[in-house]
Amino acid sequence: MTKQSLERSLKARHIHLIAIGGTIGTGIFMGSSDTISLAGPAVIFTYILAGLLLLVVMGALAEMATAFPNVSMHSLIRMAFGNRISFIVSWLYWINWTLVTIVEVLAAGSFLRFWFTTIPLWALSLLVACILIGINLINVKYFGEIEFGFASIKIITLIIFIILGSCFIFGIFSNDSSTSVMNLTNNGGIFPKGLNSVFSALLIVIFSYGGSELIGVTLTEMKDVRSVLPGVIKGLIFRIVLFYALPIIIICALIPWNQIAGHGSPFVHFFSLLGLNSAAHIMNFVLLTAVVSAANSGLYATSRLLFSLAQDNEAPKTLSKLNKNGIPFYAVITCGLCLFIGSLLAYITPDKVISYLMSVPGVTILLLWMSICLAQVKLRKSYKIEPAFKLWLFPYITIFTCLCLSGTFIMFLIxxxxxxxxxxxxxxxxxxxxxxxxxxxxxxxxxxxxxxxxxxxxxxxxxxxxxxx
Structure with missing residues (x-):
């Protein structure tokens, strides 16, 4: 017996961790070295600016979602702009998250090879893909609990890093000149590459924050949207900026920024300062957990988006069918097949497959964020019930955010x-x-x-x- 609607079993803590799980991946643990190399210590302001833009985007989403309870993000965009625009934005978002999820699965395979050196990358990646498909086919309540556990490991690691790093900065642990807060102003100052560098790193940071909007995908499986969502949004923004900005400040304070670029994860560098010989094993485990969690959230997002598209006749109707657990079975299997294909690409070109897939950047995240903001401007007058959350300084702050996102898009193109x-x-x-x-x-x-x-x-x-x- 199949169910007619998705299970609404996800609680506030599940929503928090699904969004954080999709956001905190290799972007912070590995990609932070790239953003620091682009802007130096000034990248701190880039993370804060991107966090403020994210605050407006998520605020706009929360307002619409509480005005139209249990309506998906895709459907909100369709209500605002019609079928053609929602088709374009939604399918671009699906392609983006599918590619990102494939990359995370391949990355998980590469981290597993640290311990299982004789097994090929494609085989380990296929194993990870099979496990993720199995997780996504169980009851959504249990899926939420598993993702809660995955994301908790990443958060605990970052909290430990923040505490230990703060102890170094404030002299609680002995440190030498190489781990001095003066690293923020040495080597060219806070803006070693000029003020423009803050904006040159903005697209990468926005892409790192991409995943926060996964909350929009969970709307149809969320209990008590009107009462839960506003608090979830506020807490999520605080946590994401906290778990990105604070570690970046600590890294730039303890390690000269020009020694970070091209030297792998700055977190491994930090743990080596503590004299931990097992730092490589610790960080490999954390990185493995990070990418598996992000891939798990990604498979959830792509399958639910495919389900939503099928319901609106923008994908084959078969993909909207649910199994007895209220899971979009065919949508999960379809997205899982994409992971299989991506994993098998590693058999053809194991050394270059990840870099090839990542050549498709996170421009779709920019387009989606702009669509959410513009949809809120368009739908504000059509609310039939008072939203439980209202974005402040409307419409000026929404328009300002759209201009910033458009500027970032143009800078990327030129x-x-x-x-x-x-x-x-x-x-x-x-x-x-x-x-x-x-x-x-x-x-x-x-x-x-x-x-x-x-x-x-x-x-x-x-x-x-x-x-x-």
Whole structure:
């Protein structure tokens, strides 16, 4: 017996951790070295600025979700802009998260190879993919508990890092000149690459924060949206900025920024300062947990988005079918097959597959964030019930956020170093846009033909009723 609607079993703590699980991945544990190399200590301001933009985006989402309870993020965008725009944004978001999830699965396989050196990358990645598919096919309540555990390990690691790092900074532990807070101002000062460097790193940081909007995917499986969501949003923003900004401040204070770039994870460097010989094993375990958690959240997001698209006739209707546990079985299996294909790519080119897939940047995150903000502006006048949360300084702060996101998008496109990535990103946008035009043109023709047939039947019935007998 199949169920007719998704289970609404996710509680506030599950929502917190699913969003954090999708956000805190290799972006902080490994990718932080890239952002620091771009801007130096000034990257701290980049993380704060991106956090403020995220606050507005999530506030806009919370307002719409409490005005239209249990309506998915995809459906909110459709209500604001119609089928064509929602089709483009939703499918781009699905492609983005599918590629990111494949990369996280491959990364998990590479971390497992640290201990299982004789097993090929593709085989370990397939094993991880199978485990994740199994987790996503169980009751959503148990899925929430498992993701809660995965994300908790990452959070505990960051808390330990923040505490130990603070002890070094304030002299509780003995330290030498190499671990001095003066590293924030030495080696070129706080802005060693100029003020523009704050904005040059913005796209990477926004991509790192990408995953926060997973809350929008969980709306249809959330208990008591109106009472739970506002508190979840406020707590989530605080935690994400805290778990990104504070570790970055500590890293820049303890390690000269120009010694971080190209030297792997700054967290491993920090643990080596403590004299922990097992730092490599500790961080490998944490990194493995981080990418498995992010991939778990990613598979959840892609399957629910596919389910939502199918419900709105923007994907094959079969993908909207639920099993007895209230899980979109065919949507999960379809997304799981994408993970299998991605894992098998590692058999063809194990050394380059991750870099190839990551050449598709997080431009779709920018487009999605802008769509959420613009949808809130468009829908504000059509609320039938008072939202439990209202975004402050409307509409000025929403418009300002859209301008900042648009500016970041333009900077990305005109940057000569992003030429290939820009071309790939725009190609994806063009492909999905063409698919949207074709699909909705066909839909209009079908409606027109159906209308013509109905009109013909009525005319014949009026003129020659005996022909229809």
């Amino acid at each position: 940057d000569p170093s992003n030429r290939i990535n820009s071309l790939v990103s725009l190609s994806f946008v063009a492909f999905v846009s063409v698919c949207s035009l074709i699909k909705h043109k066909n839909n209009q023709e079908l409606k027109h033909n159906a209308s013509t047939i109905d009109s013909s039947k009525k005319r014949i019935q009026n003129e020659s009723p005996h022909l229809l007998k």
